[in-house]
Amino acid sequence: MKEEIYQSQIIEWSKKTDHVAGLKNANCKATASNPLCGDRISVELELAGDVIKSMACQVRGCLLCKASGSILAERVSGLGIDEVKGICSRLEGALKASDDDPESFPEGYSMFFPVRLHKSRHSCVLLPFQAVITAVSEYRDSSDKKSKRQS
Amino acid sequence: MTFDSDSAADEFSIFRTCGKESALHYLDNAAMAQIPDRVIKAMVEHDTMRRSNVKRGVHRLAEAATEAFEGARARVAGYLGVKDPDEVIFTVGTTAGINILAHSLGLMFERNDEVLLSHIEHHSNIIPWQVIQQRQGIRVRYLPMTPDGRINLERAEDLIKSKTKIVAVTHGSNVTGAVTDARALARIAHAKGAFLMLDGAQTAPGGPLDLPGLEADFYLFSGHKAYGPTGTGVLWGRKDILKKIPPALGGGEMIQHVGLEKSTYLDPPHRFEAGTPAVTQAIGMAAALEWLSGQDLAGMHRHIKRLTLRIMEGLAGLKGSIKILGPEPGKERLPLVSFSVEGIHPHDICQVLNDRHGVALRGGFHCAQPLHDLLKLDGTTRASLAMYNNDKDVDAFLNGMEECLKILR
Numbered sequence: 001m002k003e004e005i006y007q008s009q010i011i012e013w014s015k016k017t018d019h020v021a022g023l024k025n026a027n028c029k030a031t032a033s034n035p036l037c038g039d040r041i042s043v044e045l046e047l048a049g050d051v052i053k054s055m056a057c058q059v060r061g062c063l064l065c066k067a068s069g070s071i072l073a074e075r076v077s078g079l080g081i082d083e084v085k086g087i088c089s090r091l092e093g094a095l096k097a098s099d100d101d102p103e104s105f106p107e108g109y110s111m112f113f114p115v116r117l118h119k120s121r122h123s124c125v126l127l128p129f130q131a132v133i134t135a136v137s138e139y140r141d142s143s144d145k146k147s148k149r150q151s
Numbered sequence: 152m153t154f155d156s157d158s159a160a161d162e163f164s165i166f167r168t169c170g171k172e173s174a175l176h177y178l179d180n181a182a183m184a185q186i187p188d189r190v191i192k193a194m195v196e197h198d199t200m201r202r203s204n205v206k207r208g209v210h211r212l213a214e215a216a217t218e219a220f221e222g223a224r225a226r227v228a229g230y231l232g233v234k235d236p237d238e239v240i241f242t243v244g245t246t247a248g249i250n251i252l253a254h255s256l257g258l259m260f261e262r263n264d265e266v267l268l269s270h271i272e273h274h275s276n277i278i279p280w281q282v283i284q285q286r287q288g289i290r291v292r293y294l295p296m297t298p299d300g301r302i303n304l305e306r307a308e309d310l311i312k313s314k315t316k317i318v319a320v321t322h323g324s325n326v327t328g329a330v331t332d333a334r335a336l337a338r339i340a341h342a343k344g345a346f347l348m349l350d351g352a353q354t355a356p357g358g359p360l361d362l363p364g365l366e367a368d369f370y371l372f373s374g375h376k377a378y379g380p381t382g383t384g385v386l387w388g389r390k391d392i393l394k395k396i397p398p399a400l401g402g403g404e405m406i407q408h409v410g411l412e413k414s415t416y417l418d419p420p421h422r423f424e425a426g427t428p429a430v431t432q433a434i435g436m437a438a439a440l441e442w443l444s445g446q447d448l449a450g451m452h453r454h455i456k457r458l459t460l461r462i463m464e465g466l467a468g469l470k471g472s473i474k475i476l477g478p479e480p481g482k483e484r485l486p487l488v489s490f491s492v493e494g495i496h497p498h499d500i501c502q503v504l505n506d507r508h509g510v511a512l513r514g515g516f517h518c519a520q521p522l523h524d525l526l527k528l529d530g531t532t533r534a535s536l537a538m539y540n541n542d543k544d545v546d547a548f549l550n551g552m553e554e555c556l557k558i559l560r
Contacts, residue, residue, distance in 0.1 A: 005502055006558055037498050037515045038523075038530040060529050062496035063559065121502070 154450025300327025
């Protein structure tokens with residue numbers, strides 16, 4: 001029997017909606033999309049200094065993207081952007097790795113283990129991270145420009 | 152002669168090799184059809200017996216290769232129903248062909264000239280013209296879509312103006328499956344002094360054509376969707392028009408005389424075939440078209456039409472909000488069915504059907520994002536048929552869909 005991508009855990013996470021509503025105190029946001037399959041995710045973040053306090057996201061896309069977005073929205077609170085980048089990098093590495101080791105996946109992401117066999121779907125899992133990283137990066141760029149203008 | 156899909160499938164080794172360990176129900180034919188063994192054999196035979204560059208060598212291999220290459224051109228012309236092989240320009244596919252046409256014809260455009268496309272076009276028939284728009288300040292306009300996914304020809308009279316240089320549309324949509332009434336559109340375009348170009352990527356695989364009967368000025372298709380090799384395609388154009396168009400691509404094989412300041416070009420088709428062509432593949436494409444022409448075409452069409460109808464009726468009978476794009480069952484359509492399921496993304500459907508049922512589908516925008524935007528859809532799932540498909544393929548698809556709706560809802 002092949003490893004099933006659509007395990008109950010992924011389906012349950014994909015159906016969570018508690019992170020969908022926009023944030024009252026959001027100070028940065030971004031949309032990321034995958035032109036190949038049409039996945040699109042919009043994220044809102046409340047950033048306090050370098051730390052993400054909370055995240056909301058809306059996904060128009062596949063179950064993998066929705067599940068990945070839900071997990072990230074739930075786990076991202078209190079993390080710095082470098083930590084988010086670190087998780088993203090580990091997740092990407094685990095998906096691409098040729099070794100069959102679910103332990104290589106970051107904590108909370110081992111349900112995506114079967115996805116490693118489907119290269120075309122890796123970007124579905126990683127898209128929420130790209131949206132968060134873009135949101136923070138654009139927020140910082142805009143803050144830097146404002147500071148320069150003021151000085 | 153009667154058509155038998157199982158006998159047809161026997162000519163394709165891929166169904167014996169890939170279908171050996173696990174089921175393979177290949178329903179992604181609108182993206183690429185499989186290739187019969189005899190076409191592969193024709194290419195191997197050429198490369199092992201006549202491989203050489205074409206058009207200029209005088210040695211025996213060069214002469215044999217040139218004869219085979221030009222023979223392929225004549226066979227393609229026969230498939231298209233045209234008398235003059237010189238109207239057949241070999242390309243590497245429909246996309247390349249439209250780019251060659253847009254960039255060549257575009258050299259004759261003036262600022263504010265217009266090109267008329269439609270809302271149901273493949274990106275391959277949008278982007279090349281947008282590039283010309285940005286480069287030369289022309290206008291790209293669009294014929295709208297009818298509710299059943301056709302090009303709305305009732306708007307053609309209004310939208311084709313004296314400044315319209317070319318109406319470039321699909322002959323059959325790769326998403327809605329609707330077939331364009333080419334002749335009606337040609338007459339309106341010609342009356343206003345515009346050319347008509349048909350993207351035949353989805354219609355050419357249906358069997359030999361009668362291009363003079365369509366009254367179009369240009370027609371394009373790809374070999375890989377017509378049981379031929381990848382990297383092949385044809386841009387057909389009326390010779391009297393082709394002779395007036397300057398080439399957009401330059402290089403060897405297309406020149407008459409090269410000077411340091413100025414060069415002159417060969418007549419069509421060579422003028423538009425810069426560099427060494429895909430000789431072996433062109434021979435393979437001609438072999439594929441010849442083989443296709445030899446089928447019981449009426450029987451093949453009846454068979455594929457019945458399977459298409461089964462897919463449409465089967466989907467309509469499933470519980471769940473399923474929207475099928477394109478003409479209603481029973482109306483003329485290509486053998487492809489695109490649909491959306493509320494709340495389920497096309498890629499999830501494709502993945503479940505592949506993993507659990509061995510059904511190969513296509514999901515996403517099918518390179519027709521404007522069409523999906525107009526329909527407010529984040530993509531569709533498409534099942535597309537070819538001569539080797541059978542009832543087992545349709546059963547696997549419909550069973551898979553039923554299970555998919557249970558799992559993913």
